[in-house]
Amino acid sequence: MKKRSVLLLLCASGLGSMSYGTMFTIIDDLRDKYGITESHLGLILGVGFFAGFFSNVFLAPYADRGHAKRMILLGILVQLVGCCSFGFGRSFATLFVARAVMGVGNGMIYPAVRRIVILADPENMGSNLGRALSFDVGGFTLGPVLSAVTVSALGIPAPFLMISAAMAVIGIGVTRIHVTETDIDDAPSQRLAFDLFRIRAFAGTIVIGLALFIMIGTFDALWSLMMKDMHAAEWVANLGISLFAMPMLFLGPIGGRFTQNTGPFRASIGGLSVGAFIITMYGTLPSPYAMLAFGVLHGIVDGLTVTGGSAAIAMVVPRERIAS
Known part of the structure; x- marks a missing residue:
């Protein structure tokens, strides 16, 4: 696959993460302005x-059945609708539904991109997954940088409309x-991913992923509010999430190779243990x-260490079930 094509796919995944980061830096604005x-x-x-999670379980398997590109395109459309709705939302109900729509879209895009990236160059799986992490x-x-520059001057909808464009x-x-899609004759017959839980190692990768996102979600949800309540300077609140993510931006490919060489389970457990202490x-x-x-x-x-979960999944599941 051409580098330009891979770049477009990684950008599709990265833009969903951009809307995610933008959202977390305006949490205090949603509380103070909209009550x-x-x-x-x-x-x-x-x-x-x-x-x-719903999207990963019920929709992502279609990427393994010869529809990876369609899943990415549909996921982009779903995320675009959710992103615009979140930008213009003023009530709890609107923002709640918009955030759910964004989650569904992201759950459609990332597994399909992961499948394409892994199968395009399996020998460099770790570094390629790390590169995907860097884009995310x-x-x-x-x-947060986009919201810091635009929200005060143009209002809350501005960054979300720019990301949508x-x-x-x-x-x-x-x-x-x-x-290159899966030939329909070779596509897995299973429609959902629940049968993969029969593989004990796969169940372990799910636990790793849950632990990781619980920690990340806790940090993201509370950081802006804690900084506000501690009367920290505004730049600390805006810069904090970016500085948390910045090392992952540059260490993604290196970390991917590290987890592949060290062993994804060992690397993930070590990283989660240190992360629990920091939390x-x-x-x-x-x-x-x-x-x-x-x-x-x-x-x-x-x-x-964060690529350990994806690398572990790629190692323990059949090649035809990578997106599931």
Whole structure:
């Protein structure tokens, strides 16, 4: 596959992460301007993870059945609708539904992209997955920067509309690339991924993924609110999430090779253990600047180990079920 085609696919995944990063930096604005309670904000953030899980279970398997490109294009369209709706949302119900739609779209795109990237060059699976991580984290990192530059001057909808426009452009580009799809005769007969849980190692990869996203979700959901309540400077709140993600942006390919050589399970368990300690420190440190330093350390650890879950899945499931 040509590098330009791979770049378009990775950008499609990265833009979803950009909308995700943008959303987390305006949590305090949603609370203060629209009067949405913190418990409702938690539901808005959390529904995206559940929607993504739903999409991974019920929709992602279609990428293994000869529809990887279609899943990416449809996922872009779904995310575009969700992103625009979130930008213009003013109530809990609207934002809740919009976030769920965004989660469904992301759950359609990433597994299909992962399948294409892994099968295009299996010998360099680790570094390629790391490169995909870099694009996801790069988008996540640019999200807060985009919101910091545009929200105060143009309003909350501005960054989401800009991301939506970029999604439309990338979607047009994806329509023109060639993807080698699974031959329908070789496609797996299973419609859902539940049968994969019979593979004990696969169940272990799911536990790794859950633990990772629980920690990341906790950090993302609480960071902006904690900085606001601790009366930290605004730049600390905006820069904190970016600095947390920045090491992963540059360490993605290196971390991918590290997890492939060390062993994805061993690398993931080590990274999660260190991450659990750092999460504990977030809850006990009295200074936002000390928390910022631990956030950078957390990003470095994740950058070296976060690809372990995807690498482990690619190693333990049949090649024809990678997207599932």
